[in-house]
Amino acid sequence: MSDVADYILVIDHNESDRRQLAEYLTQIGYYVQQVGTVHDASLLEADEPPSLVFVDLDNEHVRELPYIKSDRMMAPVVVVSEVGTSGDVVACLRAGASDFILKPIDDFHNVDKVIHGILDKIRLNKLNKRLHQELEERNSKLREGLNALRTDQKAGREIQLKMLPDSGKVIQGLEFDHCVKPSLYLSGDFLDYFNLDASRTIFYFADVSGHGASSAFVTVLLKNLTMRLKRNYKRGSSDELTCPARFLKRINQELNASNIGKHITVFAGLLDRRASVLEYAIGGHFPVPVLKEHGQAEYLEGRGVALGLFPDPEFEVYKRTLEPGFSITVFSDGILEVIAGKSLNDKEKLLLDVVCSEQRGIESLLSSLGLDNVDELPDDIAVLTVRDVANWGNQ
Secondary structure, three states: OOOOOOEEEOOOOOOHHHHHHHHHHHHOOOEEEEOOHHHHHOOOOOOOOEEEEEEOHHHHOOOOOOHHHEEEEEEEEEEEEEEEOOHHHHHHHHHHHOOOEOOOOOOOHHHHHHHHHHHHHHHHHHHHHHHHHHHHHHHHHHHHHHHHHHHHHHHHHHHHHHOOOOOOOOEEEEEEEEEEEEEEEEOOOEEEEEOOOEEEEEEEEEEOOOOOHHHHHHHHHHHOOOOOOOHHHHHHHOOHOOOOOHHHHHHHHHHHOOOOOOOOOEEEEEEEEOHHHHHEEEEOOOOOOOOEEEEEEEEOOHHHHHEEEOOOOOOOOOOOOOOOOOOEEEEEEHHOOOOOOOOOOHHHHHHHHHHHOOOOHHHHHHOOOOOOOOOOOOOOOOEEEEEEEHHHHHH
16 A cells, blocks of 8 residues: 555446445555446546546447546556456457456455556656656756856867967967867867077977866966066066976976866977077976977987976976977877877887978878877877977078
8 A cells, every 4th residue: 555545446337346346445545436337437526537447347348438548547447347258358458458357356365466566557657757857857957057067168268279379470480380189178288489588489388187177277377377487587586487497396386386186297498599409398298399300300308207296396407409490399198099009109109200201280290190080089189399490500
């Protein structure tokens, strides 16, 4: 029995049989109405259809029951009748009855069994519908939340793009170009380049651990720090931008102080036009940048720890004299997850070969690496190229 009484309707022209069944159902906790004919049942006023109908009808009249014919008042029907053959039982079931009980009813155990079987199935169906409805409502709210998040991230992406320097920009005879492909809307890869003074140009490339919104916050920190250091340099209150190692140490301090829980790998370079020299420091960045001179490509030497892991790491400054017409290409480590190659050595060799042979720009470079038709990326991918377009050493 249920805690809340289910509504059961009994239709039987035999008053004694009808009353006997109705009284039993009432005793065991159901709300029962009884009538003698189907017509009388149609005259009953009820807010909702019965949970179950017991009826004494043959198979021809079972089809006429509104609970079988109407989708609006659907209710399971149990035929309680005397029959001559098993074919009559089958005919009633085919007509739409859920079960069949033979008269006379001497033992109500079978009635209990039929009721519990049917009503349990009904309750389960109702529960499934209610759960399905609740799930649909939650999914609808989730979709609304995701759409709002997507809109916010698109706005964040636009802001992040505006923080990046112009592509194809020429500074003191150096052409800087870049491409950033986020795995999500927001990227954890960031880069910048700008003129320091009449002869020196700074560029750096950062790859924040992870990707998405939390990693994108770090790129805002980097951009803010760079702008502050540029102002301080012009005021004469700071010279950290003049030394790649000190620049990395300052980033490390800011990152530790922020308590964001992120670490980043950084390559920072200082190009001196007058001396034709590249000074650089590496903060755990991999793969290391590729230098191309006279048609030959090689990885720059150097190593260093990632930023944001230790309170006061040391970074070494490396120097490299540059030949006229040189180029430098920097990749984020996401590139290694998508390019072809069975081993890391194979992938590093592929990067060298492509940089060595590529002459048409950064988009052609990515196409040669097989990235022009890649829609879903497991990690952010960024590429920065620096090319000598003024033949430094010949001036």
